[in-house]
Amino acid sequence: MKKKVIEFISSYTVVPILLLLLLINALFIPSFYSPKNLLNILYQNSILGVMAIGMTFLMLTGYRDLSAGTLMGLCVSLTIGLQKYGLAVSILVPLLVGLLIGLLNGFLVHKAGISSFIVTFAAMFGCRGLTYLFTKERSFVGSVEAFQQFGELEIFGISVFIWIFMVLLLVSQFILRKIKHGRDTYAVGGNPETARNAGIKVGKVTIINFVICSGSAALGGVLMAAKLNASAPALGWPDLHMQIITMTVLGGTRLSGGYGSMWFTLGGVLTLGIINNLIDMSGIPAYYNQGIIGLILVLVLVVDYLVKPDKNQIDIMN
Amino acid sequence: MPNQQRSWPKVLMTVVKKQALLISLFVIILVFSLLSDAFLSAQNLISILRQVSILGIMSCGLTYVITSGNFDLSAGALLSLVCCVIAKVATETNPVFGMIAGIAAGMLVGLINGYLVGYLKMTSMIVTMAMANVLRTMTLVVTGGRYLTISAPEDRWFAVLGQQSILGIPTQVYIYAIMVIIFQIILTRTPFGFRVKSVGGNATASRYSGIDDRKTIVKAYMLLGFCVAMSAIVQTSRGMAAQNNIGDGTEFECLTAVIIGGTSLLGGEGSVVKSLLGIIMMGVLKNGFIMIGLPYYFQWVAQCVIIIAVVWSDLASKRKKVLV
Numbered sequence: 001m002k003k004k005v006i007e008f009i010s011s012y013t014v015v016p017i018l019l020l021l022l023l024i025n026a027l028f029i030p031s032f033y034s035p036k037n038l039l040n041i042l043y044q045n046s047i048l049g050v051m052a053i054g055m056t057f058l059m060l061t062g063y064r065d066l067s068a069g070t071l072m073g074l075c076v077s078l079t080i081g082l083q084k085y086g087l088a089v090s091i092l093v094p095l096l097v098g099l100l101i102g103l104l105n106g107f108l109v110h111k112a113g114i115s116s117f118i119v120t121f122a123a124m125f126g127c128r129g130l131t132y133l134f135t136k137e138r139s140f141v142g143s144v145e146a147f148q149q150f151g152e153l154e155i156f157g158i159s160v161f162i163w164i165f166m167v168l169l170l171v172s173q174f175i176l177r178k179i180k181h182g183r184d185t186y187a188v189g190g191n192p193e194t195a196r197n198a199g200i201k202v203g204k205v206t207i208i209n210f211v212i213c214s215g216s217a218a219l220g221g222v223l224m225a226a227k228l229n230a231s232a233p234a235l236g237w238p239d240l241h242m243q244i245i246t247m248t249v250l251g252g253t254r255l256s257g258g259y260g261s262m263w264f265t266l267g268g269v270l271t272l273g274i275i276n277n278l279i280d281m282s283g284i285p286a287y288y289n290q291g292i293i294g295l296i297l298v299l300v301l302v303v304d305y306l307v308k309p310d311k312n313q314i315d316i317m318n
Numbered sequence: 319m320p321n322q323q324r325s326w327p328k329v330l331m332t333v334v335k336k337q338a339l340l341i342s343l344f345v346i347i348l349v350f351s352l353l354s355d356a357f358l359s360a361q362n363l364i365s366i367l368r369q370v371s372i373l374g375i376m377s378c379g380l381t382y383v384i385t386s387g388n389f390d391l392s393a394g395a396l397l398s399l400v401c402c403v404i405a406k407v408a409t410e411t412n413p414v415f416g417m418i419a420g421i422a423a424g425m426l427v428g429l430i431n432g433y434l435v436g437y438l439k440m441t442s443m444i445v446t447m448a449m450a451n452v453l454r455t456m457t458l459v460v461t462g463g464r465y466l467t468i469s470a471p472e473d474r475w476f477a478v479l480g481q482q483s484i485l486g487i488p489t490q491v492y493i494y495a496i497m498v499i500i501f502q503i504i505l506t507r508t509p510f511g512f513r514v515k516s517v518g519g520n521a522t523a524s525r526y527s528g529i530d531d532r533k534t535i536v537k538a539y540m541l542l543g544f545c546v547a548m549s550a551i552v553q554t555s556r557g558m559a560a561q562n563n564i565g566d567g568t569e570f571e572c573l574t575a576v577i578i579g580g581t582s583l584l585g586g587e588g589s590v591v592k593s594l595l596g597i598i599m600m601g602v603l604k605n606g607f608i609m610i611g612l613p614y615y616f617q618w619v620a621q622c623v624i625i626i627a628v629v630w631s632d633l634a635s636k637r638k639k640v641l642v
Contacts, residue, residue: 064443114629115583117389117443121573122625129618136613238567242391242447255441287463291455297448301440 013252013300014267021274029281037277039158045273046165047223048240049266052247053165053172054216056265059248060176061209062189062257063109063116067123068217069240071101073233074131075221080140080231087144091222098218099211101127106210110203128237135233142229151226161223168216173262185209189257246297247272271296338631339580339595343602350606357609364487370601371494372549372556377572377579377593378501379538379545384576385505386538387518387585388435388442392427393546393572395453397565400424400550402457405466405560413468413476416554421547427453428543432536450569457562467559480556490552497548501541502590514538518585574621575600578628599624 009016025032032038051068058065075094082090101123108119142148153160176182184205187195196202225231251268253260272293279289334341351358376393383390400420408416431449435442468476482489505511516524517531525531554560579596581588600621607616 108626108630112630113633114626117583118577118625118629121570121577122622124570124622125574125618125625126622129615129620129622132613132615133619137615238570239450242450245444245447246451249444255444285458287455287458289455290451294448294451294455297451298434298445301434301445301448302438305438305440 009303011252012264012267013304014250014264014271017250017296017300018267018271018274021271021278025274025278029278032277032281037281039162041270041273041277042162042165043159044276045269046159046161047220047227048244048247048272049165049269050168050223051217051220051244052265052269053168053262054213055244055248056251056253056260056262057172057176057185057209058213059245059253059255060185060189060257060260061206062192063206063210064120064245064255065105065210065213065217066117066120066241067101067105067127068213068220068244069236069238069242070124070127070131071098071214071217071236072221072224072240073236074127074134075218076225076228076235077131077135077140077231077233079222079225080142080229081135083140083142083144083147087147090144090147094222095215095218098214098221101218102211102214103207105214106207109210110206124241131233135231137233139232140230142225147226148229151229161227164223169262169266176261181205181208186258189259191258243272246293250297250300339578339592339599339628343595343599346599346602346606350602350610354606354609354611357606362605362609364491366598366601366605367491368488369605370597371488371490372553373568373572373575373600374494374594374597375490375497375549375552376542376546376568377575377597378497378590379542380569380572380576381579381581381588381590381593382501382505382514382538383442383542384573384581384583385518385585385588386514386535387521388535388538389573389583390431390446390539390542391443391569391573392431392446392450392453393542394565394567394569395450395457396424396427396543396546397550397553397568398560398562399427399453399457399460399565400547401554401560401564402460402466402562404550404554405468406460408468408473408476408554409466409470413473416468416476417551420550420554421544424543424545424547424550425540426543428540428546429536431543432539435539436532436535454562461560461562463562465559465561468554469558476555477558478555480552480554481558490556493548493552497545498590498594501545505588505590510534510537515586515588518582518588520586571600574625577625580628580632 051072055065055068075098078094078097079090082093105116105119105123108114109116150160155163176185184195184200187198187200188202188205192202195205224235247268248260248265249255249268250271251260251264251266253264253268275293275296276289279292280286347358356362376397380390380393400423403423404413404416404420406416407419427449431442431446434440434445434449479489479493484492505514513524513529513534516527516529517534521531524534550565553564575596576588576593577583577596578599579589579592579594581593603620603624604614604617607620608614
């Protein structure tokens with residue numbers, strides 16, 4: 001029994017945390033369980049969730065992307081700033097930029113053999129620089145009525161962002177479980193050498209996942225633009241990518257790759273959202289949010305270390 | 319003839335490859351000084367040195383942590399925290415206690431980071447990222463979100479460290495220079511420096527040869543904490559004030575400088591002097607773009623290109639995949 005519990009916790013770290021949070025909420029915050037508040041949590045975190053989906057793909061391959069945050073900022077500015085050239089251009093260009101940056105990242109990591117940390121670290125500055133070059137430090141306000149209405153759209157009383165997040169989550173989980181690319185992702189993340197020997201095109205899988213990650217960051221940027229209907233060059237700096245990585249790690253997806261799922265990511269997104277909501281609703285000053293999330297992340301990692309059967313250090317330098 | 323194969327172009331290429339950073343630094347300085355008259359003036363060069371030394375002092379410690387094969391993304395948040403601790407304690411008692419408290423706080427956080435990374439074998443990137451969040455919150459708790467100033471007249475002497483000059487060169491540049499020398503000597507000439515490199519190169523092998531890798535990692539993090547505290551002292555003294563977000567993003571700049579300097583992110587090799595070159599490179603770029611009339615945000619694009627170029631050329635010259 002004890003063994004089973006430990007096994008369960010070591011595989012699904014996020015479940016006990018979520019249950020604990022829900023229990024605390026039930027005891028202390030009476031208004032937490034109103035449908036409005038629950039939808040609100042999802043609404044606030046769905047765009048980050050979309051980005052976390054992409055990050056999960058990449059993390060399953062064994063890499064991390066530090067540029068996701070500033071890339072999102074770049075895409076918000078592009079979306080709003082290009083609206084004078086038409087709605088289609090303003091949506092397609094940021095997405096293309098995102099895919100291109102993902103391709104570049106993947107190429108530099110796989111073909112040139114540079115550490116993904118360095119590549120995405122450099123891309124983080126690159127995206128930030130591009131944002132400022134494009135905007136010249138200006139903020140933009142959206143001018144297209146239809147785009148703004150899209151941001152306010154509700155289907156069955158649920159915001160369009162939540163729908164997009166949910167649909168993407170289901171599609172991604174389907175890809176991971178049923179499609180060849182998803183299976184290959186797990187294989188490459190688990191052990192690239194073995195995967196290569198088994199005839200999997202490691203490079204292709206890696207580059208596609210970099211593209212997926214940056215693409216979802218760009219999509220997050222477009223959605224964020226729709227939500228705000230405005231842009232500021234400083235969006236996404238300095239620690240948005242950290243939030244997304246935190247969400248993914250908190251869910252239980254292993255940093256070393258090869259282990260995790262979209263349900264974990266959903267759990268991570270919800271955990272982060274619920275903590276923020278809990279702190280806001282309980283009247284604790286908002287600046288405790290970050291600290292508490294940081295502590296929980298450390299705690300999760302400690303628990304992970306304690307219950308993990310093999311206590312080898314996870315290789316950090318993919 | 320033993321030296322027959324060593325033709326001149328080949329020797330030149332080796333030198334270029336080995337000193338690529340120094341050469342590119344000279345080229346960049348040359349370009350900037352051609353484009354702007356004021357760039358090469360003594361005043362401007364001194365102001366570059368003054369600007370880089372705060373980051374530079376931090377980078378001494380960061381070089382150790384990275385050489386030991388780990389990361390620290392919490393250094394920037396720690397800088398903010400220590401600045402605020404110094405300012406808070408200095409206003410309540412006096413700057414001497416402020417400095418002591420700051421160094422103690424820095425080394426304590428280093429100890430915690432080191433324990434989590436060294437003893438609990440956690441991924442340093444994620445742990446220090448989480449620590450950065452915790453530290454930012456602690457900073458806000460210390461300051462209450464306010465801007466702290468050291469304004470008592472009897473504390474004015476504290477400004478010597480960050481505002482005054484000795485023989486025309488700012489005090490903080492001396493502090494940085496002394497720290498570079500000491501840290502470089504420790505890294506290259508002492509058993510501890512050897513252990514840091516050895517643990518970074520291969521932690522398991524080091525353990526089997528009798529080196530306590532865990533303790534070494536903790537010490538490296540504590541040294542980083544000390545360096546961050548030193549740069550926080552200079553920073554606080556320079557403005558005689560502390561703000562809760564003053565260090566945001568400095569960890570990234572520091573990391574860039576160390577990477578450009580050629581310290582391998584895989585661990586095992588590193589040099590404080592090379593990090594110094596990286597720091598100067600960053601300072602020159604930051605200053606130069608402004609001097610030739612380009613907006614300051616060009617530096618970020620340049621930073622991106624330079625990181626990739628340096629690391630790629632480094633890899634190409636070694637003809638092997640150092641980092642997978």
